[in-house]
Amino acid sequence: MQFAEIEKAIREIVPPECGLTSIEPLGLVIAIYVKDIKKFYEHEDLVKKIASTIKKKIYVRVDKSQLMDPEKAKEEITRILTEEAKITNIWFNADFSEVIIESEKPGLIIGKGGVGLKEILVRTGWAPVVLRTPTMASSTIEGVRKSEVAYASDRKKFLLKLGKKINQPSPEIEWVRTMMLGGFREVGRSCLLVQTNKSKILIDVGINPETLDPKYAYPYLDMLGFPINEIDAVIITHGHLDHMGFLPYLFAYGYDGPVYTTPPTKDLMALLQRDYLNIVKKFWGADAPYTKEDIQKELKNIITINYEEVVDITPGAKLTFYNAGHIIGSAIVHLHIGEGKHNLVYSGDIKFGFTNLFNPAHTTFPRVETLFIESTYGGRGDIGVQREEREAKLIEVINNTIQRRGKVLIPVFAVGRSQEILLVMENYARNNPDWNVPIYIDGMVMEASAIHTAYPEYLKNSLHKRILSNDSPFECPLIKVAENREEIVNGEPAVILAPSGMLSGGPSVEYLKLMAEDEKNTLIFVGYQSALSLGNKIQNGVREIPIVGENGRAKTLKINMEVTTVEGFSGHSDRRQLVAWIRNVKPKPNRVFTMHGDWGKTEEFARDIARNMMVEARAPMNLDAIRLR
Ligand SMILES: [Zn+2]
Ligand SMILES: [Zn+2]
CATH class of the missing domain: 3.40.50.10890 (Rossmann fold)
Structure with a gap:
């Protein structure tokens, strides 16, 4: 649906007494601003009705002119929530008509079916966004959350631009191809281009943190064949530098589009990219290929998505993240391209086995034609140690x-x-x-x-x-x-x-x-x-x-x-776990590409998969381009 149609549909549904003032495409969601929020909620199921008509997530917000004075609103919110909610911070974000409430007990605030949230919205006009206070103080999280408010007007401009771009009719997808830009037959600088006749998506933009030699350190972005600002979307699987360490460089060289990742990965990116700048300076005595300002630009453009939420990231491509079991927030990427023309799963780094931290990697997907799998421990001899043994x-x-x-x-x-x-x-x-x-x-x-x-x-x-x-x-x-x-x-x-x-x-x-x-x-x-x-x-x-x-x-x-x-503590699957994961992936993929492993291991692993599982499998090299459809 085009934005103009969405706007028209909403104006037809919302009764005039609600005082609808504006409708905005804010990235993945549609924001509706009304003057009388009480009236809006008196009409039962209005939100549901709108969402099911336009098939988009919607936010209902109160028009700026009707927002309660922040100081008064703060008092009102503390009165509504009482001490039990253990509020640690309240910030107002006027650009979005939102109040950000940081609490040790977010569940208490949200209440059954969001009753608590609605009460705050109706009484103060500010739409509450509830975040969990970490039980240990974290300057990264505090910094990220505060800068979200400080840079709110830039963020809003970005989301409006993106929203207009995303809300287009689904185009005809004629072909899908991938280009291996980094992390193939090697570990480090992971980067994959997924391109169709209508969109250009990058999955991971990593760095090899062990070297500054440009021959090995960075993905082959110079071989894209089009300018960096033509990339439509970037997807980051997890917060390790070999998957996201080069991303700020894109922003230094003109990219201004969205970055999709999970909420914990966003914080890890802020933490580890800044740390990388320091390490490059102190340990290597050199300058990193990007600056703090580029990291800030990147953070402004991050859109976080939780596991198993399906979102349209470009006209013709739907993205879903699944638990990868590797580090906090680590995700397997599922891309559904061109109304089902092609389905691609990119494992990122996965752990399909016991750890003290995470559930094992997810295995069931709606459809899979092509599977990219990491092979860090894909060699025949890479058999890990059992939990009891390694811990002892x-x-x-x-x-x-x-x-x-x-x-x-x-x-x-x-x-x-x-x-x-x-x-x-x-x-x-x-x-x-x-x-x-x-x-x-x-x-x-x-x-x-x-x-x-x-x-x-x-x-x-x-x-x-x-x-x-x-x-x-x-x-x-x-x-x-x-x-x-x-x-x-x-x-x-x-x-x-x-x-x-x-x-x-x-x-x-x-x-x-x-x-x-x-x-x-x-x-x-x-x-x-x-x-x-x-x-x-x-x-x-x-x-x-x-x-x-x-x-x-x-x-x-x-x-x-x-x-x-002491072996076995790796967040990566060992050979047996990798094999078990592929065998458990449902439905069975038609084709498997190995990546993220030493030269010989990716090759050996691909050969064994082809022989033992009767699927087409190979180990592409960096700069290979493969047409999937
Ligand atoms: Zn990793
Ligand atoms: Zn990795």
């Missing part, structure tokens, strides 16, 4: 080190592995009350953990429940935020979790320098170490590392500490 081994290594009065350094990705490891230790501590080894978290680990507490519905049920009942394992008293690294290293036995996970810059490298020469200490690898990383070198036996000393002169760091790897 981790604790054993830690306890041995503590006994000889050493300290344990675990380099981790700030997001994902660090929370999984924290949960294993917290669980052990709960079952062994005498075990009181301090666990220091450094760098972005604490922020990333706080983001988990703001989105408990994205975690597995048992963890969700614990966070809602004020028993968040991330706030266990053994877990402490690292303040002085030297003091920690010279102090009592302890466990230290610090990013980056592959020792490519960040606090983990600082700890390594302080701890490496003492043989009482232990370095434990718990995640994937890419070929170019320092972690990979040490894992493979390199024991002398050239570093820059305090006086600026080169020196050699001797690794005398114990070095060990």
